[in-house]
Amino acid sequence: MSEIDKLQFKAVAYSGQQPGTRLIITGAVHGNETCGTQAILRVMQALDSGALLVRRGAVTFVPVANPLAYAKGERAGERNLNRNLFPTAQPQDFEDRVANWLCPLLAQHEVLLDLHSFNAASEPFVMVGPRNNDGPLEPFQHEEKERALARRLGVRRFVDGWLRTYGAGVQRRLRGSSELQTVLRYGMGTTEYMRSTGGYALTLECGQHHDPQAPEVAYRAILNTLAFLGLIDAPAPQPIAPEDMEALSMVAVYDKQHADDTFSRNWSSFDPVRQGEAIGRRADGTPVLAEHDGRILFPDSAAGANSEWYYLTRANPSF
Structure with a gap:
């Protein structure tokens, strides 16, 4: 058995006794981005000890979405998991195997919070999806809910336009190919896949990879999300004031x-x-x-x- 074949996938679910939102929170989609993993494990410890209680709905934690990349301490295992994220009948690499496990799991939920970090020093920000639309690239109908949650994660910067911008680059590199499926294949990551199943999703970039504050940003965002969606008994976090926001x-x-x-x-x-x-x-x-x-x-x-x-x-x- 190869070392890769010894790896396994892990998700931990907590359910309340009352109905509510089905939330999933992921860390280490990229293996060198560990702030989300640290924050998730901290919240799970609070839930396991009884210091925190899920009262309504359900939350699933995926501390390490890509165990090969995480074991290597690198961004990717065999390729970037956050591109071409689709189930496939004939997996060609380890990330295809992850997708065959992760995509059905995402589809069982309504909301995704995906925790990341970045390379160069800068402040945290959240990436949001498109406006409501019925277009062919990324049809979406949860703009209001998604952006309301984004405003309560505890960061002041908001960025949209990922898939259309990335897709334009893909088309240029492929010498003008305008095939929609080509753009989707290269641009589809966790949040895009979640939206394609009818849910909504946010990517929170919590800070520089090694910034000791990045796990704190992730931890605060998890607690704010649990409170805002009503899964735990806690005061609802206040939205960031419009004058304090920077939207790009x-x-x-x-x-x-x-x-x-x-x-x-x-x-x-x-x-x-x-x-x-x-x-x-x-x-x-x-x-x-x-x-x-x-x-x-x-x-x-x-x-x-x-x-x-x-x-x-x-x-x-x-x-």
């Missing part, structure tokens, strides 16, 4: 065209940029300039050629 929409993804493309400086997510500002330089010396005012997101100096290098966002006053 992802509008474009820019690729690293050559391995020797370089940034002009050490960018971090949410660094502001001005139109015309130098973000980097191509291998042939061509400057890469900001096309508009905004903030940079997910800059990756280690990206390979023909892959995501950074995103640009715009302020979204209508959030």
Whole structure:
């Protein structure tokens, strides 16, 4: 038996005696993002000791969604679990096996809180889904509920526009392919899959991977979610005030065209940029300039050629 075959999947469920929301909370979708795992285990300890009690509905905890990546201490086991997340009859890699277990589990719930962290130092933020729509890319009807929960997680930054922006990059890399299934296949992660089953979902980026405050951000978000959805007896958390919010929409993804493309400086997510500002330089010396005012997101100096290098966002006053 191989070391991979010795791995197993774990989910722990707590149910109240009264009806209520079915919630699932996941950690370590990426194996080097452990703040969610730490927070989940802390909440489970409180539930097991009786210090916390689920009164209504049910919550399922998945402390480690990707046990291979977690064991390696790396982002992925054999590939990125948070892309191409679909059940498959013939799994080709370990993440396909995870998907065959995780996707049906997600579908049994109504709400997902997925806990992540990020590489460069910055403050926590939450990624939300689309507006209500009946379109082909990501039809959705729970905008009000999803954004109400987002405002109660304890963070002030909100980002939307992931799938449409990421999908545009996929189409460009595949030389103009406009096939919807291709975009969905490459862009479908935990929250997108959850929405596809009729639920709603949030990705909370709790801080830098090794920030000691990141597990605290995750822990607070779990307790706020349990309270807001009525699973535990606790005061409902107050929403963040509109004047304290910063809402952004992802509008474009820019690729690293050559391995020797370089940034002009050490960018971090949410660094502001001005139109015309130098973000980097191509291998042939061509400057890469900001096309508009905004903030940079997910800059990756280690990206390979023909892959995501950074995103640009715009302020979204209508959030």
